[in-house]
Amino acid sequence: MLRNGGGLGKFYADPATGARRFEDQMGAVLSFDDGVALRKFGIVSTNRVLASLPKNVLKALQPSMKRIVLDQEAYLFQPDDDPEFIYFPETAAVSEFQILEDGRMVEVAIIGREGAIGLSKLFCSTPIPNCVQVTQGGRVIRLCLTEARRLIRQKPETAFHFYPYVDTYIRQISQKTICNLYHSVKARFCTWLLMVRDRCDGPVLHLTHEQIARTLGVYRPRITCIARELKRRNIIDYSRGGISICDRSGIENAACHCYAELAQYLAHTRPGQSRLVAH
Numbered sequence: 001m002l003r004n005g006g007g008l009g010k011f012y013a014d015p016a017t018g019a020r021r022f023e024d025q026m027g028a029v030l031s032f033d034d035g036v037a038l039r040k041f042g043i044v045s046t047n048r049v050l051a052s053l054p055k056n057v058l059k060a061l062q063p064s065m066k067r068i069v070l071d072q073e074a075y076l077f078q079p080d081d082d083p084e085f086i087y088f089p090e091t092a093a094v095s096e097f098q099i100l101e102d103g104r105m106v107e108v109a110i111i112g113r114e115g116a117i118g119l120s121k122l123f124c125s126t127p128i129p130n131c132v133q134v135t136q137g138g139r140v141i142r143l144c145l146t147e148a149r150r151l152i153r154q155k156p157e158t159a160f161h162f163y164p165y166v167d168t169y170i171r172q173i174s175q176k177t178i179c180n181l182y183h184s185v186k187a188r189f190c191t192w193l194l195m196v197r198d199r200c201d202g203p204v205l206h207l208t209h210e211q212i213a214r215t216l217g218v219y220r221p222r223i224t225c226i227a228r229e230l231k232r233r234n235i236i237d238y239s240r241g242g243i244s245i246c247d248r249s250g251i252e253n254a255a256c257h258c259y260a261e262l263a264q265y266l267a268h269t270r271p272g273q274s275r276l277v278a279h
Contacts, residue, residue, distance in 0.1 A: 039135075064144040092139060168265065205243045
């Protein structure tokens with residue numbers, strides 16, 4: 001077993017070709033082929049949406065793709081923005097927030113390499129309804145929305161490859177609505193840490209108590225008390241600006257059932273293998 005930033009994974013040999021592959025905890029399968037993939041085909045993306053696309057669709061979209069790095073807490077969209085791009089995270093995690101009447105924000109979705117930000121805008125031209133902010137900085141593939149819409153107009157069957165991920169996004173929003181209404185702050189805190197950890201590289205999450213409180217729509221002292229309790233029980237550890245999970249089983253037991261529900265739903269959408277070049 002190998003610890004890959006986003007969790008445990010394993011190398012194995014493809015029984016059909018003998019090629020070396022790596023499967024991470026999110027189910028993304030990368031082909032190494034002793035480095036030939038990187039040299040011959042360009043950059044391998046770990047984003048599951050891109051990994052599921054047929055090669056002819058990727059080839060058509062490649063000229064409109066660019067790999068960029070997003071800074072933590074940068075805003076991708078504000079309410080009523082007209083989006084120009086779709087973002088496919090590879091190592092970044094991005095949160096979508098609903099702004100409440102009193103000015104507080106509550107997260108309604110978090111998206112990492114299992115999905116894409118702005119994907120639903122392929123099928124409608126309405127403005128962005130919520131605030132979208134980078135929770136963990138990292139790499140994304142940026143795709144021009146206009147070019148993606150043009151491809152779908154030319155080849156309507158292309159849309160079917162994106163529908164499962166739009167459905168997953170809707171499912172998460174529905175689940176988080178229940179979570180925000182009925183589950184304790186401690187359970188939501190644990191669920192959210194697990195969701196961020198599954199979507200990011202590196203053992204340390206660059207988070208502050210203030211950022212977590214803002215995400216969950218509560219006040220910071222509540223988060224500080226919960227974090228102290230979890231640290232005392234050796235479930236998490238934290239220092240200034242960083243949190244790590246020490247006891248995965250312990251934090252899963254403390255999380256609400258929403259984590260398992262969403263993880264199980266994601267498992268039904270496993271990507272195929274594909275390669276792409278981002279310019």
